[in-house]
Amino acid sequence: MNTLVINCGSSSIKYALIDGSDKLLLSGKHERLGESQGEQTHESAVGQILQEISGYPVDVVGHRVVHGGSKHAAPCLIDEQVLADIERHVPDAPMHNPYSLAAIHAAQTALPGVPHVALFDTAFHARMPRRSTTYAIDYEVALKHGIRRYGFHGISHEYAAGIAAQFLQRPLNELRIVTLHLGNGASACAVEFGRSAETSMGHTPLEGLVMGTRSGDVDAGVLLTLLRQGYDVASLDDLLNRKSGLAGLSGLGNDLREIEIAAADGNERCRLAINVFAHRARKYIGAYAAAMGGVDAIVFTGGIGENSASMRGRILQRLEFLGVVLDEDRNRDASVQKDNDYALITTPRSRVEAIVVKTNEELMIARQARRLVSASRPSASMDIPIAVSGRHCHLTRETFAALFGADATPTIAKPLSQPGQFACEERVNLIGPHDRIERVRVLGPLRSVNQVEISRTDEFRLGIDAPVRDSGNVQGSAPITLEGPAGSVTLAEGLICARRHIHMHPDDAERFGLSDKDEVAVAIVGGGRDLVFGDVLIRVKDSYALEMHIDTDEANAAELNRQQVGELSDVDVDQYVVVTTGAASLVSKLE
Ligand SMILES: Nc1ncnc2c1ncn2[C@@H]1O[C@H](COP(=O)(O)OP(=O)(O)O)[C@@H](O)[C@H]1O
Ligand SMILES: CC(=O)OP(=O)(O)O
Ligand SMILES: [Mg+2]
Known part of the structure; x- marks a missing residue:
């Protein structure tokens, strides 16, 4: 059974064709989608992907959908109702759900005879305890407007925690793991005994860590101040989702590689951007260790987590009190690929093991879509x-x-x-x-x-x-x-x-x-x-x-x-x- 996976991110689409025994038949990534006029859009990228796979039989299509709301705690076959649910959460995931809908429509048109399955970023977090999903705002107001925390990147957090458990040769349901998915979007998750107990993204994928162009945590009072200064919904959305984070701090864009080079050359704003990013991530590790009453492993994944040794090193600074002892050489040499998907970066005497894991959302999606369809x-x-x-x-x-x-x-x-x-x-x-x-x-x-x-x-x-x-x-x-x-x-x-x-x-x-x-x-x-x-x-x-x-x-x-x-x-x-x-x-x- 061949599964075509379409992983629709905010500015990129990753895709993969995976057979029934997890073998990767082909894969690729379209980046910088829809940034300015005349550029490729999510929809046209899907068109190209469908052309590329036209010689292969496809039995099922698995779509990553970022926001599934409270209703979708599990993968499901896409029908009119599911499309309406994804549509309903467009305002809560403005950089994701619209593109998922476009990608689903394009794929359904090109492959009408096969089941299309939606796999939600929110599903892994669906059973977080109420204390983690609840904002301390007026209870009635929250209820009326459906304001609660959902969490995202669940497919990646679940995968990375599973690989870490395999590496540690211990059952996942005995481990307390902090997973850090650091990509263009970034989030942390407290995976307590195999379940998401807390995560840094909330009602929308804007809360929490510093991201490529998103601010992460900001005092809500700042928004009130900006509203009083003349900002409106659209300009605040643009500021917080597209002009903040590494891009907003550095003034150089959202690519950490370029920011690291400029910082090494003495660019103050780039150094600040890196420091704020690392400091925020470190705070979340400490908070999640406290929330779980301990931590056995810290896992880095996503483009930054997998590739930036210097960012990993900064994040793990000052965590000796938790029992984290970084091995500088291992950290520098850590290299993860699809067929060598993890690397340990702490010393043998470290009580808490830090592990780099190559995320593989596409494989998770293929397995789950396949399973749903055969079941x-x-x-x-x-x-x-x-x-x-x-x-x-x-x-x-x-x-x-x-x-x-x-x-x-x-x-x-x-x-x-x-x-x-x-x-x-x-x-x-x-x-x-x-x-x-x-x-x-x-x-x-x-x-x-x-x-x-x-x-x-x-x-x-x-x-x-x-x-x-x-x-x-x-x-x-x-x-x-x-x-x-x-x-x-x-x-x-x-x-x-x-x-x-x-x-x-x-x-x-x-x-x-x-x-x-x-x-x-x-x-x-x-x-x-x-x-x-x-x-x-x-x-x-x-x-x-x-x-x-x-x-x-x-x-x-x-x-x-x-x-x-x-x-x-x-x-x-x-x-x-x-x-x-x-x-x-x-x-x-x-x-
Ligand atoms: N070698 C590297 N060193 C530092 N940062 C890197 C490296 N490779 C990729 N990155 C960063 O990873 C981020 C993109 O992560 P990725 O997970 O690919 O993004 P997306 O969320 O779009 O899937 C970018 O900030 C990029 O600069
Ligand atoms: C939820 C989220 O931020 O996803 P991505 O990293 O793909 O933008
Ligand atoms: Mg990502």
């Missing part, structure tokens, strides 16, 4: 049956014998939905320090390791704190005493609260566009207590049948006692997808 093929049913697991235990042959007698064997009471699994007639009592729970079902067949699965409520009752674990991972879990008709057994470990998960056959996984160990969120809707379950593990095996497993606490919290809809809505790390769903039914209830 939404109409022939495939997207129902996810949900099974609620009551408390139960899996026993070894020895434990079973100790509890039920040396010659006893499990008696099948009824088969379960996972092939080969069954509920037994045999039951055991669980004995904890506070209380006991009687008649807990044994599941067969017998296993090589004991595992007792209970809910949090059961733990409170027993007086035991058992960890949330994937099935099979019982090492170091909680102890428990089991009582059967023939005797008692105290297990040193084996008691867990099972992590929610979805079993999938490889065919299902392909249909959903998922792989083993992916993490998704599942939205339960329609039961009167809608709930989104995050951190749902995907488990893929030939012997599995499609089914989501949750425990009784989780089922009760979502009022899951009748036909429900389970919507697979969020895929972790470098994937993000919404699939259409049908009814997911309660197919089996143990106990």
